[in-house]
Amino acid sequence: xxxxxxxxxxxxxxxxxxxxxxxxxxxxxxxxxxxxxxxxxxxxxxxxxxxxxxxxxxxxxxxxxxxxxxxxxxxxxxxxxxxxxxxxxxxxxxxxxxxxxxxxxxxxxxxxxxxxxxxxxxxxxxxxxxxxxxxxxxxxxxxxxxxxxxxxxxxxxxxxxxxxxxxxxxxxxxxxxxxxxxxxxxxxxxxxxxxxxxxxxxxxxxxxxxxxxxxxxxxxxxxxxxxxxxxxxxxxxxxxxxxxxxxxxxxxxxxxxxxxxxxx
Amino acid sequence: xxxxxxxxxxxxxxxxxxxxxxxxxxxxxxxxxxxxxxxxxxxxxxxxxxxxxxxxxxxxxxxxxxxxxxxxxxxxxxxxxxxxxxxxxxxxxxxxxxxxxxxxxxxxxxxxxxxxxxxxxxxxxxxxxxxxxxxxxxxxxxxxxxxxxxxxxxxxxxxxxxxxxxxxxxxxxxxxxxxxxxxxxxxxxxxxxxxxxxxxxxxxxxxxxxxxxxxxxxxxxxxxxxxxxxxxxxxxxxxxxxxxxxxxxxxxxxxxxxxxxxxxxxxxxxxxxxxxxxxxxxxxxxxxxxxxxxxxxxxxxxxxxxxxxxxxxxxxxxxxxxxxxxxxxxx
Numbered sequence: 001x002x003x004x005x006x007x008x009x010x011x012x013x014x015x016x017x018x019x020x021x022x023x024x025x026x027x028x029x030x031x032x033x034x035x036x037x038x039x040x041x042x043x044x045x046x047x048x049x050x051x052x053x054x055x056x057x058x059x060x061x062x063x064x065x066x067x068x069x070x071x072x073x074x075x076x077x078x079x080x081x082x083x084x085x086x087x088x089x090x091x092x093x094x095x096x097x098x099x100x101x102x103x104x105x106x107x108x109x110x111x112x113x114x115x116x117x118x119x120x121x122x123x124x125x126x127x128x129x130x131x132x133x134x135x136x137x138x139x140x141x142x143x144x145x146x147x148x149x150x151x152x153x154x155x156x157x158x159x160x161x162x163x164x165x166x167x168x169x170x171x172x173x174x175x176x177x178x179x180x181x182x183x184x185x186x187x188x189x190x191x192x193x194x195x196x197x198x199x200x201x202x203x204x205x206x207x208x209x210x211x212x213x214x215x216x217x218x219x220x221x222x223x224x225x226x227x228x229x230x231x232x233x234x235x236x237x238x239x240x241x242x243x244x245x246x247x248x249x250x251x252x253x254x255x256x257x258x259x260x261x262x263x264x
Numbered sequence: 265x266x267x268x269x270x271x272x273x274x275x276x277x278x279x280x281x282x283x284x285x286x287x288x289x290x291x292x293x294x295x296x297x298x299x300x301x302x303x304x305x306x307x308x309x310x311x312x313x314x315x316x317x318x319x320x321x322x323x324x325x326x327x328x329x330x331x332x333x334x335x336x337x338x339x340x341x342x343x344x345x346x347x348x349x350x351x352x353x354x355x356x357x358x359x360x361x362x363x364x365x366x367x368x369x370x371x372x373x374x375x376x377x378x379x380x381x382x383x384x385x386x387x388x389x390x391x392x393x394x395x396x397x398x399x400x401x402x403x404x405x406x407x408x409x410x411x412x413x414x415x416x417x418x419x420x421x422x423x424x425x426x427x428x429x430x431x432x433x434x435x436x437x438x439x440x441x442x443x444x445x446x447x448x449x450x451x452x453x454x455x456x457x458x459x460x461x462x463x464x465x466x467x468x469x470x471x472x473x474x475x476x477x478x479x480x481x482x483x484x485x486x487x488x489x490x491x492x493x494x495x496x497x498x499x500x501x502x503x504x505x506x507x508x509x510x511x512x513x514x515x516x517x518x519x520x521x522x523x524x525x526x527x528x529x530x531x532x533x534x535x536x537x538x539x540x541x542x543x544x545x546x547x548x549x550x551x552x553x554x555x556x557x558x559x560x561x562x563x564x565x566x567x568x569x570x571x572x573x574x575x576x577x578x579x580x581x582x583x584x585x586x587x588x589x590x591x592x593x594x595x
Contacts, residue, residue: 005393012387020378023419099339100374104391105362260279261339 009106010114017084017117031120035079039072039127062138067222069131070155074190074217076124077159082166084116089170096261109252113167132225139226147227154221154234157241161216162190164244167252174255190214216240269443269475270313270336275345277306277331277499305331307499308345315442318469318476320490320507328499329479333445336477337367350443363392366441370451373432375420381431382416385438392439399438406434410464426457433461437468444468446478450485462488483515483577515577517551522564523572524548533568546571 021028046068050061059067089112092098101111136143169186192214216237223229282300284290306328313319321329334340335347338354338361347354352361375384382403389399407413410430415423423431429449437444446465450458462485469476480486486493486507493510495503503510517539524530524546533548534540538560541549552560557575564570 002393005390008390009387012390016376016379016383016387019383020376023378095372096369097372097374099334099367099369099372102339102357103337103362103365103367105359105393106391257341259339261334 006106006110009110013115014117017115018119021117021119028120031079031118032123035076035120035124035127038075039068039124039131042068042072062135063222063226066132066135066139066225067218069128069135070158070218070221070225071190072128072131073125073155074128074158074162076121076126076128078121078162078166078187078190079124080118080121081114081116082163083121084118085113086166086170088112088116090173093173093259098259099261102256102259108256109167109249113163135225141225141227147224150224150229150234151221154224154229154237157237158217158221160241161244164241164248168244168248171248171252171255174259190217267315268312269315269350270311270477271346271348272309272311272336273346275306275309275332275335275347276304276343277328277335277340278302278304278343304343305499306335306342309496309499309501311494311501311504313475313477315475316469316473317492318465318478318490320486320493321477321479321496322486322493322510323479323496327496329496330447331499332496333367333447333477333479337365337445338362339367363439364441365443365445366436366439367445368432368436368447368449370429370446370448373420373428375428375431375435377421378419380417380419381412381423381435384420384431384435385416388435388438394439402438402440403434406437409467410434411460426453426460429453429457429461430464433464440472442472442474444474444476446476446480448480449478450480450482458482458484465489487577515554517553518557519576520550520552520557520561521574521576522548522550522568522570525569525571529569533564 043065046064047061049056050064054060056064089098092101092112098112101108104111135141141147165186220229220233220237224234279302280300281303282298285293309332321332323329331340335342336349336354338349338357341355350361350364352358354361375381376387385403386396386399389396389402394402403416407416410433412427412430412434415427415431420428420431433449444465449465450461453461465476465478466489468474476489478485478489490507492505493503493507494501495510519541522530522533524533527546530543530546530548533550534543539551541551543549550560561573564573
């Protein structure tokens, strides 16, 4: 793989999709307002839960706010990259335009996952990062190089797990053609990731750790933030991430053998 | 001696296709217990194509032309048989192979809808490892040939269908492919745009010695571009040879629509011994054998009072249906 070429192509992707989005100014403003209102609404909801109790599942409001911050960053990444690209897979398969992707001399997964970008998600990422900095302050977390590296590793892992899950579901489109609903179910489940895993019952915790790894997406990075994540959890998260990335990649290559293209 | 650039041997393709009975009962049955059956859409076909040839694939809708093109360019994996395109197995889609081919589909587009086509061209150039200066040179040359210099900077959504199709062609040819797969490239275009596109393809073929595999339902595309055609019927090849020979068999007549000055003239023409296809008031459509067209028209113009006339080739679908499907002719 020629890394320079991929860098050049990705720069072009960034430029063309930003230029496309900037054609519609009002849409960007509406998306930005939605992102702000969504964050305010989520914090308000969280504060209602904590109104009559000091902690939920062992987490104080200030600590739970970290999960909200990570969720907002992930949601921003979802809206910036995953949503505009991975939702397109369904359209590509239904309309047969996946043909153009497959005939380009670049990796089809790279092309289909990164072709578009939605700048409105940037605001969510910025808001999420600001919230995390605020949480560092109110939780009196000491910043150190180790802390930053661990945070970066776990958040990167979260992004990769989320991407793999989404990509895996979108890939099934090659057989089932229309799978909008499945990705919507995944998005709905991610809302659960705004709350600490320990606030759920044992069976639900098991479900959200093994079947749909919400626990690995938000809770473990939050624990790293608060300094009470054991190292084995971080190693486990890296391991789980690799499994998800490899599986989704192999599944895509396997599915392409069954691609029958749409009729003309 | 010119080398074969495409070789196809005993190629077959089957698809699992589900069918649904009409009505609510059929819908529920289809939802809970979907019945699929394997349908062989391409059946044991063989052919070779030489470098620089322009080949037309003819056949009715659903005959299997597009499936063959998609197997040739590597989008669909064959069920049986072998394909070699430019010495490669297409379905492996290796980088070297993909840089050598292109696929253009008249009904699908790859240009970025909200941006001017030039942005899509530069994006494609980066995908094909073409540097900016070379890309600029190729865009200039191809846009000159296609006469779309002025449209390069207008958003795709504001372009007419013809301008969009020309831009699609430019986007698909920026990497100078040696093999072009064209699936109904002139679909929906007006006559001028169709002619321009055909002239461009001819010029591209001449200049680059490119091999072109083309499907089209417009007889004119085939007659003006292809010397050789492959007729596909129900997934099998029913004819592979010179177009000239095929046309003599498939289209021995032309349809001439004559608008007479009055219904009386049309009635007179109706009884004059010409083969009449249809007649509505003062308009009459005659079927005239190709070799008699000029003499018959002379007779009509000299003896009847006519307002207008149009000469039409019978639609290729109609010919295919009447002749290939009913198997009146054997080749």
